[in-house]
Amino acid sequence: MTEFELIARLKPLLTTQPGVVHGAGDDCAVLTAPAAECDQLFKTDAIVEGIHFLPDTEPERIGRKALARCLSDIAAMGGTPTAAVITLGLPASPDPVRIEAIYRGLRDLAERHGVALVGGETTTNPDRLLISIALLGTVPKGRALLRTGSRPGDAIFVSGELGGSILGHHLDFEPRLEQGRWLSELGCVHAAIDVSDGVAGDLPHLLATTDGSVLGAELLKSAIPIRRAAREAARNPGSGKPPIVAALTDGEDFELLFTVAARDAVPVLDGWKARFPEVPLSCIGKITDRPGVWLRGEDGLKPMIGKGYEHFR
Amino acid sequence: MTEFELIARLKPLLTTQPGVVHGAGDDCAVLTAPAAECDQLFKTDAIVEGIHFLPDTEPERIGRKALARCLSDIAAMGGTPTAAVITLGLPASPDPVRIEAIYRGLRDLAERHGVALVGGETTTNPDRLLISIALLGTVPKGRALLRTGSRPGDAIFVSGELGGSILGHHLDFEPRLEQGRWLSELGCVHAAIDVSDGVAGDLPHLLATTDGSVLGAELLKSAIPIRRAAREAARNPGSGKPPIVAALTDGEDFELLFTVAARDAVPVLDGWKARFPEVPLSCIGKITDRPGVWLRGEDGLKPMIGKGYEHFR
Numbered sequence: 001m002t003e004f005e006l007i008a009r010l011k012p013l014l015t016t017q018p019g020v021v022h023g024a025g026d027d028c029a030v031l032t033a034p035a036a037e038c039d040q041l042f043k044t045d046a047i048v049e050g051i052h053f054l055p056d057t058e059p060e061r062i063g064r065k066a067l068a069r070c071l072s073d074i075a076a077m078g079g080t081p082t083a084a085v086i087t088l089g090l091p092a093s094p095d096p097v098r099i100e101a102i103y104r105g106l107r108d109l110a111e112r113h114g115v116a117l118v119g120g121e122t123t124t125n126p127d128r129l130l131i132s133i134a135l136l137g138t139v140p141k142g143r144a145l146l147r148t149g150s151r152p153g154d155a156i157f158v159s160g161e162l163g164g165s166i167l168g169h170h171l172d173f174e175p176r177l178e179q180g181r182w183l184s185e186l187g188c189v190h191a192a193i194d195v196s197d198g199v200a201g202d203l204p205h206l207l208a209t210t211d212g213s214v215l216g217a218e219l220l221k222s223a224i225p226i227r228r229a230a231r232e233a234a235r236n237p238g239s240g241k242p243p244i245v246a247a248l249t250d251g252e253d254f255e256l257l258f259t260v261a262a263r264d265a266v267p268v269l270d271g272w273k274a275r276f277p278e279v280p281l282s283c284i285g286k287i288t289d290r291p292g293v294w295l296r297g298e299d300g301l302k303p304m305i306g307k308g309y310e311h312f313r
Numbered sequence: 314m315t316e317f318e319l320i321a322r323l324k325p326l327l328t329t330q331p332g333v334v335h336g337a338g339d340d341c342a343v344l345t346a347p348a349a350e351c352d353q354l355f356k357t358d359a360i361v362e363g364i365h366f367l368p369d370t371e372p373e374r375i376g377r378k379a380l381a382r383c384l385s386d387i388a389a390m391g392g393t394p395t396a397a398v399i400t401l402g403l404p405a406s407p408d409p410v411r412i413e414a415i416y417r418g419l420r421d422l423a424e425r426h427g428v429a430l431v432g433g434e435t436t437t438n439p440d441r442l443l444i445s446i447a448l449l450g451t452v453p454k455g456r457a458l459l460r461t462g463s464r465p466g467d468a469i470f471v472s473g474e475l476g477g478s479i480l481g482h483h484l485d486f487e488p489r490l491e492q493g494r495w496l497s498e499l500g501c502v503h504a505a506i507d508v509s510d511g512v513a514g515d516l517p518h519l520l521a522t523t524d525g526s527v528l529g530a531e532l533l534k535s536a537i538p539i540r541r542a543a544r545e546a547a548r549n550p551g552s553g554k555p556p557i558v559a560a561l562t563d564g565e566d567f568e569l570l571f572t573v574a575a576r577d578a579v580p581v582l583d584g585w586k587a588r589f590p591e592v593p594l595s596c597i598g599k600i601t602d603r604p605g606v607w608l609r610g611e612d613g614l615k616p617m618i619g620k621g622y623e624h625f626r
Contacts, residue, residue: 021352022459027389027507028354028450030457034346039334041341044398044447046436076340085357087445089402089438123359125402127440132400134357134447137341144343146335194340 001096003122009096010120013103017116019082029118031083034138041079041137041144045069049128053171059098061171062131063105069196070135071113071175072254076194077146078184079139081177083116087132089125102131113177143184145192145258147205150215154190154287155265156206159279160255162199163230163247170252179256179276186268192258198249199224199257199284200304203293206259219285219304221297224248248295248304259287314409316435322409323433326416330429332395342431344396347451354392354450354457358383362441366484372411374484375444376418382509383448384426384488385567389507390459391497392452394490396429400445402438415444426490456497458505458571460518463528467503467600468578469519472592473568475512476543476560483565492569492589499581505571511562512537512570512597513617516606519572532598532617534610537561561608561617572600 014024021030034040047069049055053062067084074081086106088099103120110117115135159176176194183189191206199219207215221244230246233239241249260268265283272281285296293304327337334343347353360382362368366375380397387394399419401412416433423430428448472489489507496502504519512532520528534557543559546552554562573581578596585594601607606617 022457026457026460027386027505028356028392028457030390030452031353031355033349033351033353033451036346036349038346040344040346042344042396042398042431042447042449043341044400044432044434044445046400046402046434046445048402048436048438050439051437073340077343079341083355085355085447087357087359089359089361089443089445118355119357121357121359123361124364125361125438125441125443126363128438130402130438130443132357132359132402132445134355134398136355136449138346139343144335144339144341147339192340 006094006096006099006122007120009100010103013100013107014117014120015107015111017114020116020118023116023118024120029085031118037141038138039141039144041074041077041139043070043073044132044134046130046132048130057171059101060105063102064109065171066131066133067106067109068173068175070133071177072194074135074137075175075177075180076192076256077139077144078180079137079144080181081113081115081135081137083118084110084133084135085119086117087121087123089123089130091129092126139184145180145184145189147191147193148208148210149190150206150259150287151190152215152287152289153262154259155262155283156217156259156285156287157268158195158199158225158255158257158282158284160253161225161227161280162253162255163243163250164227164233165250165252167229167233169227169229173254175254176256179279182275183258188260188264188268190259190261192256195253195255195257197251200248202257206257214291216288216290216292216294217285218288218294218296218301221295223282223284225280225282319407319409319412319435320433322413323416326413326420327430327433328420328424330427333429333431336429336431337433342398344431350454351451352454352457354387354390354452356383356386357445357447359443359445361443370484372414373418376415377422378484379444379446380419380422381486381488382567383446384490385507387448387450388488388490388493389505389569390452390457391493392450392457393494394426394428394448394450396431397423397446397448398432399430400434400436402436402443404442405439452497458493458497458502460504460506461521461523462503463519463572463600464503465528465600465602466575467572468575468596469530469572469598469600470581471508471512471538471568471570471595471597473566474538474540474593475566475568476556476563477540477546478563478565480542480546482540482542486567488567489569492592495588496571501573501577501581503572503574505569508566508568508570510564513561515570519570527604529601529603529605529607530598531601531607531609531614534608536595536597538593538595
């Protein structure tokens with residue numbers, strides 16, 4: 001199978017949307033410019049065989065995950081995704097049935113969120129499959145949820161549950177797009193991020209301020225929403241990781257972590273529960289002016305255990 | 314070195330431009346929407362160690378090439394590049410000095426063409442370095458140069474010279490951005506593409522019409538501009554490829570190939586020579602209504618020799 005034959009098989013899977021003037025098939029895709037009252041969001045991300053998925057992972061779930069990770073970043077900015085381009089790094093003699101199934105998984109999620117797939121590049125990556133995606137989105141001008149902006153006293157919220165993602169959540173998670181948009185419309189969020197390297201790894205990103213000073217955070221151990229999978233994994237002999245540690249340090253939760261002023265905490269919680277009854281929202285602590293992340297448990301206040309998922313270790 | 318330490322070293326190399334509201338460092342980049350009288354261009358491309366560059370290729374030239382390939386696609390649409398995001402797939406224990414040099418090469422070319430680098434993702438690609446880039450651009454609404462639109466009788470032009478790119482041109486070529494914009498402004502180009510898989514591989518893309526019929530082309534052998542490197546390579550024992558074959562089938566020329574009505578051929582040629590005296594432009598043949606690509610030489614008219622560079626072979 002040549003590159004051109006493979007592309008011919010994949011091209012019908014590239015879904016379109018209004019706003020696409022010319023999709024895949026030319027040197028570039030041509031898109032209508034977003035409305036002038038919007039800012040544009042731009043993000044890239046890649047997943048790699050043996051790192052983010054396994055050779056025997058169902059191909060539809062591989063494709064789904066590749067796009068869902070980028071969608072989660074758009075969600076964390078409060079935006080709406082619009083168009084994506086896909087680069088496949090393919091091992092020698094790629095299996096066209098597998099590649100088509102990857103594209104189907106990707107296409108299904110794209111269609112559900114109104115994302116046009118406007119370009120699909122293929123290249124050779126001899127040793128393993130790699131999928132790189134670049135995604136565009138829009139957000140009303142000036143309303144993007146940024147990582148900077150937390151203030152001492154802010155309440156810290158996290159959506160969903162944390163930890164044990166490796167047991168399946170990392171493939172099947174729902175990017176929190178509706179929730180991110182709702183938060184952006186609320187207008188009271190100080191700072192936001194999507195949790196991809198664990199709360200322990202990502203919360204520090206919400207502690208940098210624009211004036212260069214560094215804030216701290218105090219988390220309430222009993223308030224951390226622990227995913228059932230994190231508890232199950234802890235029961236495996238040899239796991240060696242208590243559920244609370246898994247919840248704070250495992251990667252790939254893809255939940256929203258954000259801060260609001262203390263006075264807005266209850267209205268945000270009530271509004272969220274009315275709007276998204278199926279998605280838990282937990283107030284897990286507060287921002288402090290004492291640098292560092294601290295965990296309050298039955299045994300008092302202690303520095304945060306462990307670190308989030310770090311690459312290259 | 315952790316991922317975060319590497320990112321901290323690379324971040325100062327991410328160059329910005331007006332129109333970037335928030336560059337790298339958040340979940341997504343935030344950009345001002347392009348002007349309403351523009352369409353937006355969107356493209357992705359990747360280069361891989363051992364395929365598009367070698368382990369001992371100077372790192373600045375690797376970074377330069379990664380971006381230049383995408384710029385060439387924007388050029389072929391007649392557009393202006395605006396912002397890029399970069400994904401690095403890094404082998405275990407990446408050499409930070411090499412990665413920084415790659416970024417410098419990329420940054421220098423970006424600055425020269427007014428491209429903001431608004432996001433830099435890193436992931437692990439254990440066996441070899443991979444660089445994936447996604448690039449945005451703009452083009453006045455409705456003025457993008459497309460691949461479809463050739464008509465029987467059109468003159469076929471190619472910029473620069475062809476073949477032997479492997480001897481250095483594939484790393485150091487100049488994306489034809491100014492020339493592409495000039496052609497778009499002229500308004501008389503019927504179809505255009507950048508030559509990345511050889512004229513033999515890419516000319517057929519200009520022969521598809523919107524109504525589904527297929528055109529043909531007749532090239533004049535003596536008019537093909539053969540790069541000196543293609544002649545030099547042919548003198549190497551064991552090359553086995555005459556210069557004319559190299560010129561038509563070697564990959565990575567990154568020149569503009571386009572068609573205009575026969576009556577516009579001389580004005581285009583004269584205008585180009587006045588505007589871009591340093592860049593050759595050759596009329597290499599004409600579009601016909603007889604399908605297939607034919608080469609006219611001293612020995613008469615023969616079907617095109619060979620094919621362009623095909624991946625996975």
